[in-house]
Every structure is written in structure tokens, then in C-alpha cells.
Amino acid sequence: MKKFTTFLTGTAAVLALGAASAQAERGSDGHLNILYWQAVSILNPFLSGGTKDVEGASMVIEPLAKYDEAGNMVPALVDEIPTVENGGVSEDLKSITWKITEGLLWSDGTPFTANDVAFTAEYCMHPDGGCQQIAKFTDVESVEVVDDLTVKVNFSVPKPFPYGPFVGAESPIIQKAQFENCTGPRAPECTEQNFGPHGTGAFRVTEFRANDVVSFEANPHFRDAAKPAFATATLKGGGDAASAARSILETGEFDYAWNLQVEPEILNQMAAAGRGVVVSSFGTSVERLELNWTDPSPDKGAIRSTIEAGPHPFLSDPAVRKALSISIDRELLVEAGYGASGQATCNILPAPELYASTAVNWCLEYDVEEANRLLDEAGWERGGDGIRAKDGVRLSILYQTSTNSVRQATQALVKDMWQQIGIETELRNIDAAVFFGGDPASPDTFQKFYADVEMYTNNFPGTDPERYMAGWLCSDIPSPANGWLGANMPRFCSEEYDALVGQMAETAELEARGELAKKMNDILSNEGALIPLIHRGDVSAHSVTLEGVRMNSWDSELWNVADWTRAQ
Known part of the structure; x- marks a missing residue:
């Protein structure tokens, strides 16, 4: 003390x-x-x-x-x-x-x-x-x-x-x-x-x-x-x-x-x-799944979940990433865990209205049949236990989040949804003080990301998203070199995305800034760097x-x- x-x-x-x-x-x-x-x-x-x-x-x-x-x-x-x-x-x-x-x-x-x-x-x-x-x-x-x-x-x-x-x-x-x-x-x-x-x-x-x-x-x-x-x-x-x-x-x-x-x-x-009184407001908070684009395997040692570890064994396949998204019934997640304080979304940037894209709403179509077709076509075959594999790699996901009843309920629902398309899921929850704590010595922080998929919410202050969208720059990937303090949790890296961030930094006209932000949002969703789930209203209470x-x-x-x- x-x-x-x-x-x-x-x-x-x-x-x-x-x-x-x-x-x-x-x-x-x-x-x-x-x-x-x-x-x-x-x-x-x-x-x-x-x-x-x-x-x-x-x-x-x-x-x-x-x-x-x-x-x-x-x-x-x-x-x-x-x-x-x-x-x-x-x-x-x-x-x-x-x-x-x-x-x-x-x-x-x-x-x-x-x-x-x-x-x-x-x-x-x-x-x-x-x-x-x-x-x-x-x-x-x-x-x-x-x-x-x-x-x-x-x-x-x-x-x-x-x-x-x-x-x-x-x-x-x-x-x-x-x-x-x-x-x-x-x-x-x-x-x-x-x-x-x-x-x-x-x-x-x-x-x-x-x-x-x-x-x-x-x-x-x-x-x-x-x-x-x-x-x-x-x-x-x-x-x-x-x-x-x-x-x-x-x-x-x-x-x-x-x-x-x-x-x-x-x-x-x-x-x-x-x-007491419950108070709420909608800003830019989005409950999302971050997909690890690098290899988090423990046998990678000190470089696990870094660019140096190499690409993820199966999340590097775009068919897998898209199947994971469209096999999730977002409306059911809203109904079960959020009610009036949640809205299904495909956008990591859902507000203000100027920046909200409608070009990625494909993810709102809950389609297990299409997800299975994508995986079949990509060569991921079901084994005797119903779990898909290819070239000795099983579609087995470690899915982590912070400890919270709504999040654990969401995890359980998503696990069942993914089981329908032949994906095995191990659920893990971590005390929120540790998960979000930022301790560079802890293996359990969301920045370390020693898992395949992790779920949480964040947002940005103010109404201009330039700094927030810059969080997915190649240069902002967490690593031992920067004390695991970068904001690019998926380890996503795209020259096209980086260029849009640079272009927005030089654009003054508001409508043009909105279009650039939408393009960045669409890249993140279409590429499967992350899977947006719920546009969350912030809910608190006071006496x-x-x-x-x-x-x-x-x-x-x-x-x-x-x-x-x-x-x-």
C-alpha cells in the first residue's frame, strides 16, 4: 500500500x-x-x-x-x-x-x-x-x-x-x-x-x-x-x-x-x-471481437503474438474470418445481454452519424449455411468429432475476455454458434483489473493477447475519430519493444489503411473526413481485423x-x- x-x-x-x-x-x-x-x-x-x-x-x-x-x-x-x-x-x-x-x-x-x-x-x-x-x-x-x-x-x-x-x-x-x-x-x-x-x-x-x-x-x-x-x-x-x-x-x-x-x-x-437512477448515453462504444493475426502459440516463447511469430495458423485465412462473423446472431446477443442499451452493428466506428458506414452491413445477415459453405470451399474438413481441420491445423479457438456476467453469457452463445460451423472454442475470462491493467509483466492483459480471439469494448473522447482510427496503424502494434502499449490489438497491418490515416490527417473538409473514416472502418470489418458485435450504450447509475x-x-x-x- x-x-x-x-x-x-x-x-x-x-x-x-x-x-x-x-x-x-x-x-x-x-x-x-x-x-x-x-x-x-x-x-x-x-x-x-x-x-x-x-x-x-x-x-x-x-x-x-x-x-x-x-x-x-x-x-x-x-x-x-x-x-x-x-x-x-x-x-x-x-x-x-x-x-x-x-x-x-x-x-x-x-x-x-x-x-x-x-x-x-x-x-x-x-x-x-x-x-x-x-x-x-x-x-x-x-x-x-x-x-x-x-x-x-x-x-x-x-x-x-x-x-x-x-x-x-x-x-x-x-x-x-x-x-x-x-x-x-x-x-x-x-x-x-x-x-x-x-x-x-x-x-x-x-x-x-x-x-x-x-x-x-x-x-x-x-x-x-x-x-x-x-x-x-x-x-x-x-x-x-x-x-x-x-x-x-x-x-x-x-x-x-x-x-x-x-x-x-x-x-x-x-x-x-x-x-437509484439508471443513466445511459450512446457514444462510440462497440463490443467487438479482436482476431489475432499473429501466432499466439506458447511454443513461440517471447515472440508469441508478435509480428516476428509469423501469421496465425488459421485466422490468416479470410474464409475463416468471414465465417466467424456471419455465424454470429447479433440480434440474439442484443436481446440476451443489452436490451435497449445495445444495437447490432458491423461498424467499429458507429457514431457520429457522419462517420457511420452502411457498406459492411453484410455481417448483420446471420447465415450459418453460408459460413459452412465458405469453410468447405476453403478446404476445412470436419473430423470425426465435428471439428474442422486442414493440413493438421484444427479450428480450435481460445476466446478470452474480462470477467463479467454479460460477457460470459455472450461467450457461451458465440461458442454454441461457432460449434454449428465446426469450430471448437475454449472460453477464458480474466479479472478486469488484470485484463485492462496494462502490466507489461502480466501474461493476461488484452495488449499481450495470448489467445486467438478476445472481446472487449472501447471508444474515443470527443467526436472526431482521426486519433482513434490511427490505432490500427502498422506502427501501433503492441510488442515487447514498446512495452505492449500499442492500440492495434489484432496486429493488423495494411499499407492501404495506413495511407488513409495519413490522408485524413491532411483533410480539412468535414464530409471528406467522413468518407475517409468510413473507408477505414470498412477495411477493418471486411478484412476481419475485428468483428464488431454491439453498439453499446454506456450505462451507469447514481443515487x-x-x-x-x-x-x-x-x-x-x-x-x-x-x-x-x-x-x-
């Missing part, structure tokens, strides 16, 4: 952002209990892509701008969003200049300056750092400190959407003074900094227990002297989605519970107790006594925790 001691050095009343607070004074509403059943492992989102880690960190460290519940960009540590119209973005689209709000302080009482912003870029862009959010800094040439309150980001090419760095919960600012000795290969070694970062957010860390609980107190230097309403907060981890829902809706022991992936009929029964929650699918769900209050 790591204990952090904090010191109160006086409260600075600085320029308040947003609406005036309803509470009389900071801390007047006592304690806030938050439950993320996938426990937080680290409070540095640059070292973890796990949503629970990013959102836990968002209570402490902030970006220059956030996204609100409608997907609009809103100022956080600045007075306005830079644009071409207001002079903040250059006419040639090769730079963006941010003007920091005057008087901001870190939670240790020291001034927040442009030097911290520039250092954050240096930290993430370090060639040996393995930064999980490096895609946010694509094409950044330099980050220039103009003065203490002005920072200029220079790009090597025109950036029609220059809001990758320092926008959204995945790209917050870290304090230079705290992290300057933690760059490059030293980054993961700085336990105290990674577990207890100084921040500008509404809270600061008092105690951190990895994969268990984080304790917070109100940041005495927060920019609004009347916020947050809560004097202390706890972010508890552990359990599962069903027990998390119960803790809000039935027992009332927590104030907010995240990611309630629970069967809809069970959730409705719990909500009938009247202690009937908790006010101010604005459910957000475009940023951290805790994005406006400074505005949460207790009903009187």
Missing part, C-alpha cells in the same frame, strides 16, 4: 469556469462514494489505456479542454477554444496556440504554467517512453512555450483537427516538477508519481491502493473556491457489474457506479427499489440523492465531478 501525505497551504480564489456553484462552500456535502468495479491500477493515463484508469485519473489531472455530454469541446484550463476564426489556429493549419487561464494552481499550491504543458508533450513523445496516448501527438513537431500562460503546438503537416494533444481525459497535463525525472524508460518506475499525481482537478489523492481503492480530498487550490461540494471521495474497485448495480439501486451504499453491463431485466428489477451528474460518452464519466452535489 502506498500512502500519500498532503499539506494544506491555503486556498487560492481564482477565476471560476462554468456556472456558479449551488453549494454554500467547498466540502459542505461530506463524502462521495464512487464504485468502478474494474479497479483502478494507476492514475497516469499515459501509462494505461484502460478506461477505468483514465477516468480515475480525471478526478485529479485535467486537459486544457474537455468534451461535454453532447460531444462539444469546452474550456477547462483555458478561457476559450482556439480556432482559425479567433486566431488560435494558424491559417495554414500547422499550429494551434492555447491561452491558459490566469491564476491556476496545482494541488500542491504551485503555479500551473505553459512549461507543464510543454513537458507533458515531451513526456509522452519520448522515443523510449511507451506512451499509451502517443496517437494524440501524431504529427506534432514541437510544443513551444511562448510565455508562462501561452503554449503553441507546431505540426509537421496541416492539421484540420488540431485538438489531439491536451484535449479529453486521455490527454491531460502532468506537472513538470513532479514528473521531470520520470521520462522515457524511467516512466513506469515512478510509483509515487504514477499513484499520486498533483493535479488541477477538483480532488487530490490522499491514499492509493492499486487494484483496490483510491482516497481523495477536495483540492484546496481548485479554481472555483466553492467547489467541489464533497470534502472527500472514495473510488472503490472490485466486485462485478451486477454487485455494483446492486450497491446503488438496492442497498444505496454507493453514490455512483460505472459500466453496469448487466442483463436488462435484472437492472430493471433492481431499479424498482427506488434508491437519487446525487445531483449534477451529466452522463458523458465522449469524455470521462467523471468529467464534471466538481459540479456534483448532495440533494438537501
Whole structure:
């Protein structure tokens, strides 16, 4: 257990952002209990892509701008969003200049300056750092400190959407003074900094227990002297989605519970107790199957599930990949596990509407007969046990995901569906804190992908998908060389895809950007890099006594925790 001691050095009343607070004074509403059943492992989102880690960190460290519940960009540590119209973005689209709000302080009482912003870029862009959010800094040439309150980001090419760095919960600012000795290969070694970062957010860390609980107190230097309403907060981890829902809706022991992936009929029964409210919103979350394009066999040793291991023994066959997709009854998965909070999809990029393709809807046609025909034609013959094989290779899949009742039910249904086409499936579930934890020493992370197929959901902050779609670049494949921190889980590599990513980075016109994103989406689905299943609505719940929650699918769900209050 790591204990952090904090010191109160006086409260600075600085320029308040947003609406005036309803509470009389900071801390007047006592304690806030938050439950993320996938426990937080680290409070540095640059070292973890796990949503629970990013959102836990968002209570402490902030970006220059956030996204609100409608997907609009809103100022956080600045007075306005830079644009071409207001002079903040250059006419040639090769730079963006941010003007920091005057008087901001870190939670240790020291001034927040442009030097911290520039250092954050240096930290993430370090060639040996393995930064999980490096895609946010694509094409950044330099980050220039103009003065203490002005920072200029220079790009090597025109950036029609220059809001990758320092926008959204995945790209917050870290304090230079705290992290300057933690760059490059030293980054993961700085336990105290990674577990207890100084921040500008509404809270600061008092105690951190990895994969268990984080304790917070109100940041005495927060920019609004009347916020947050809560004097202390706890972010508890552990359990599962069903027990998390119960803790809000039935027992009332927590104030907010995240990611309630629970069967809809069970959730409705719990909500009938009247202690809590279920809240949901649709963003870009897609429950998908990632197919491993490399060989995950244990006999490959240290290079298993890497490009060096060679192609997958049977998922390298496009007939197998397509058969796997069309033999899944997605509507049944929706009905069994999601109800109104799920929609069958063939898109990895289902929203906003501008980017949603209709060209890959072939996968919605549940067709076992066609799947069997494809496999027969490709030479995969059934053996005496009904399992197909070719050239001594059996169609036997290790299918892994995180531990969750809906996910295990989905696994069981998919296993039965694949059995109908002669594919054997071994199911494996891993504790979510481990699966999404990003520990480079663990063999069980979704980045290591020591399996044939894995299932999970992720999304991206904001409404522009450029950085998200760049996650399937050849250069973003996880490997020992980058600490297993890349986002390209399938190990998919396509020159055509990479070229489209580069083209989108140079395209300003919105409709044209939409067409490029659709093409990338279609390549991923048609090639079978992944198999989209369900467009998921985000579902959480909060106590009937908790006010101010604005459910957000475009940023951290805790994005406006400074505005949460207790009903009187």
C-alpha cells in the first residue's frame, strides 16, 4: 500500500469556469462514494489505456479542454477554444496556440504554467517512453512555450483537427516538477508519481491502493473556491457489474457506479427499489471481437503474438474470418445481454452519424449455411468429432475476455454458434483489473493477447475519430519493444489503411473526413481485423440523492465531478 501525505497551504480564489456553484462552500456535502468495479491500477493515463484508469485519473489531472455530454469541446484550463476564426489556429493549419487561464494552481499550491504543458508533450513523445496516448501527438513537431500562460503546438503537416494533444481525459497535463525525472524508460518506475499525481482537478489523492481503492480530498487550490461540494471521495474497485448495480439501486451504499453491463431485466428489477437512477448515453462504444493475426502459440516463447511469430495458423485465412462473423446472431446477443442499451452493428466506428458506414452491413445477415459453405470451399474438413481441420491445423479457438456476467453469457452463445460451423472454442475470462491493467509483466492483459480471439469494448473522447482510427496503424502494434502499449490489438497491418490515416490527417473538409473514416472502418470489418458485435450504450447509475451528474460518452464519466452535489 502506498500512502500519500498532503499539506494544506491555503486556498487560492481564482477565476471560476462554468456556472456558479449551488453549494454554500467547498466540502459542505461530506463524502462521495464512487464504485468502478474494474479497479483502478494507476492514475497516469499515459501509462494505461484502460478506461477505468483514465477516468480515475480525471478526478485529479485535467486537459486544457474537455468534451461535454453532447460531444462539444469546452474550456477547462483555458478561457476559450482556439480556432482559425479567433486566431488560435494558424491559417495554414500547422499550429494551434492555447491561452491558459490566469491564476491556476496545482494541488500542491504551485503555479500551473505553459512549461507543464510543454513537458507533458515531451513526456509522452519520448522515443523510449511507451506512451499509451502517443496517437494524440501524431504529427506534432514541437510544443513551444511562448510565455508562462501561452503554449503553441507546431505540426509537421496541416492539421484540420488540431485538438489531439491536451484535449479529453486521455490527454491531460502532468506537472513538470513532479514528473521531470520520470521520462522515457524511467516512466513506469515512478510509483509515487504514477499513484499520486498533483493535479488541477477538483480532488487530490490522499491514499492509493492499486487494484483496490483510491482516497481523495477536495483540492484546496481548485479554481472555483466553492467547489467541489464533497470534502472527500472514495473510488472503490472490485466486485462485478451486477454487485455494483446492486450497491446503488438496492442497498444505496454507493453514490455512483460505472459500466453496469448487466442483463436488462435484472437492472430493471433492481431499479424498482427506488434508491437509484439508471443513466445511459450512446457514444462510440462497440463490443467487438479482436482476431489475432499473429501466432499466439506458447511454443513461440517471447515472440508469441508478435509480428516476428509469423501469421496465425488459421485466422490468416479470410474464409475463416468471414465465417466467424456471419455465424454470429447479433440480434440474439442484443436481446440476451443489452436490451435497449445495445444495437447490432458491423461498424467499429458507429457514431457520429457522419462517420457511420452502411457498406459492411453484410455481417448483420446471420447465415450459418453460408459460413459452412465458405469453410468447405476453403478446404476445412470436419473430423470425426465435428471439428474442422486442414493440413493438421484444427479450428480450435481460445476466446478470452474480462470477467463479467454479460460477457460470459455472450461467450457461451458465440461458442454454441461457432460449434454449428465446426469450430471448437475454449472460453477464458480474466479479472478486469488484470485484463485492462496494462502490466507489461502480466501474461493476461488484452495488449499481450495470448489467445486467438478476445472481446472487449472501447471508444474515443470527443467526436472526431482521426486519433482513434490511427490505432490500427502498422506502427501501433503492441510488442515487447514498446512495452505492449500499442492500440492495434489484432496486429493488423495494411499499407492501404495506413495511407488513409495519413490522408485524413491532411483533410480539412468535414464530409471528406467522413468518407475517409468510413473507408477505414470498412477495411477493418471486411478484412476481419475485428468483428464488431454491439453498439453499446454506456450505462451507469447514481443515487437519487446525487445531483449534477451529466452522463458523458465522449469524455470521462467523471468529467464534471466538481459540479456534483448532495440533494438537501
